[in-house]
Amino acid sequence: MTANVTWKSRWTFILAATGSAVGLGNIWKFPYITGEYGGGAFVLIYLACILLIGIPVMIAEIMVGRAGRSDPVDSMSSLGQAAGKTANWGAVGAIGILAGLMIMMFYSVVAGWALDYVAQSLSGSYHQAPVEQIEKSFSELLSSPYEQLFWHSIFCLITASIVAGGVTNGIGKSVDILMPVLFGFLLLLLGYSWFNGDFSAGLHFMFDTDFSKLTSEAVLVAMGHAFFTLSLGMGAIMAYGAYFPGKASIGKTVLTIAALDTVIALVAGMAMFPLVFANDLTPGQGPGLMFVTLPIAFSNMGGGQFFGTIFFALVSIAALSSSISLIEPGVAWLEKRDVKRVFSTFGLTGIAWLGGVACIFYGEVFNALDYITANIMLPLGGLMIALFVGRALSKNTVEEEVGMGTGMLFKCWWFVLRYLAPIGIILIFLNSLKLI
Ligand code: TRP
Numbered sequence: 136m137t138a139n140v141t142w143k144s145r146w147t148f149i150l151a152a153t154g155s156a157v158g159l160g161n162i163w164k165f166p167y168i169t170g171e172y173g174g175g176a177f178v179l180i181y182l183a184c185i186l187l188i189g190i191p192v193m194i195a196e197i198m199v200g201r202a203g204r205s206d207p208v209d210s211m212s213s214l215g216q217a218a219g220k221t222a223n224w225g226a227v228g229a230i231g232i233l234a235g236l237m238i239m240m241f242y243s244v245v246a247g248w249a250l251d252y253v254a255q256s257l258s259g260s261y262h263q264a265p266v267e268q269i270e271k272s273f274s275e276l277l278s279s280p281y282e283q284l285f286w287h288s289i290f291c292l293i294t295a296s297i298v299a300g301g302v303t304n305g306i307g308k309s310v311d312i313l314m315p316v317l318f319g320f321l322l323l324l325l326g327y328s329w330f331n332g333d334f335s336a337g338l339h340f341m342f343d344t345d346f347s348k349l350t351s352e353a354v355l356v357a358m359g360h361a362f363f364t365l366s367l368g369m370g371a372i373m374a375y376g377a378y379f380p381g382k383a384s385i386g387k388t389v390l391t392i393a394a395l396d397t398v399i400a401l402v403a404g405m406a407m408f409p410l411v412f413a414n415d416l417t418p419g420q421g422p423g424l425m426f427v428t429l430p431i432a433f434s435n436m437g438g439g440q441f442f443g444t445i446f447f448a449l450v451s452i453a454a455l456s457s458s459i460s461l462i463e464p465g466v467a468w469l470e471k472r473d474v475k476r477v478f479s480t481f482g483l484t485g486i487a488w489l490g491g492v493a494c495i496f497y498g499e500v501f502n503a504l505d506y507i508t509a510n511i512m513l514p515l516g517g518l519m520i521a522l523f524v525g526r527a528l529s530k531n532t533v534e535e536e537v538g539m540g541t542g543m544l545f546k547c548w549w550f551v552l553r554y555l556a557p558i559g560i561i562l563i564f565l566n567s568l569k570l571i
Contacts, residue, residue, distance in 0.1 A: 140302055141380040149391055152375055154310040156396040159245050160364040162403045163425050166357055170418040173348025174340050180354055188531030188559050191551045192367050192517045193389045200376025206467035207231050207370030220527045227519045231370035233526040234466040234512040239461040240490030241504045246454035247286030249447050256444040261430045273426045283495045284295050294458040295484040296479055298466055299477045302378050304458055313456050320449040324406040327442050332409025336479035341404050355567035359510035363395055368513035374464040386539045430514040518560045525553040556570050
């Protein structure tokens, strides 16, 4: 990477970061974990985690990327060294690169399912089909490795060809096109759900608050998801931040990204749950919610085939603009070591692809990768980044690099980053380990 490569504008950065943030996490994972952990109370804790931990850590990540102007490993080690501390901070970036590949392994499999359902919607295979057949069709996909392998491979290939094109021409140009399409599709679906779904049942489900379901595991999952959905804790946003043009304030940019991500997760919920309830289905279905319950809903509604296609295309696009950010940090790191972008991109995607093959054949691998990355690696990575910026770097450097001035805004962020966020992460960990 050369220091003079940047995004076309601050807006392209926002689109790329929002593209990274908005993904299967928002549309596939958030609705079903909300269903599993009891709706409103879970949403509340999740929002608190976004506000008190996610946003401050995201500001820190972008700041490190922009100040270091390099891949996560080099940015952290050179800033660490410059602050008179150890260059070993680079290890946090390295673990992040690994976490990104581990996420990509199961992520690309689910994205493959979404592609498969685009094809199924287009061909009308679940249109007006009986419920049992739709249920069977998803379990058949899950037990048919070759069908999964096919779509998983296609998804990996598309991801790699975008990343291989580089930051400005590959990633930047794609998100400039993909993100507006994504927003458009989502609004279309929201409208469809408004007119055809049971909107008030959907709202009740998402916002009625029953604290009795809020176990310590639910709190850990809410925090893990806050990291996952904002793409934090593994250097993805840091790698994107390295190409941040100019010195614009990071705070405002981050608020925009986090707000878009959160609104899209909630809107995705509001586009899905009303359809589920209008068809007398229940959302507590686990990961199959999107691939079973929704096709059932679409199958017997007017315009269901068209909107079903739009829905799964939306999911695929969201997954694609996220998966590129899972590979980019490693590619940036190898590029710094003079490996050609094409080789590193296809090499790293190949490794993730292989992991995906393992996920397809062994469900336990899939679940383990999901659990370890989201609930352990990302929060730990976030903790390290908060400690790095809040405690290893000097306050003056941070003040200057983050560009939020020296007023209240900076002071609040600085306090949250130094105390609230790390203590919050540690408490949630201890609590979930049943130590407190
Ligand atoms: N944020 C994405 C989602 O919600 C997933 C993702 C992309 C991610 N890049 C990441 C998660 C980096 C953690 C770290 O689907």
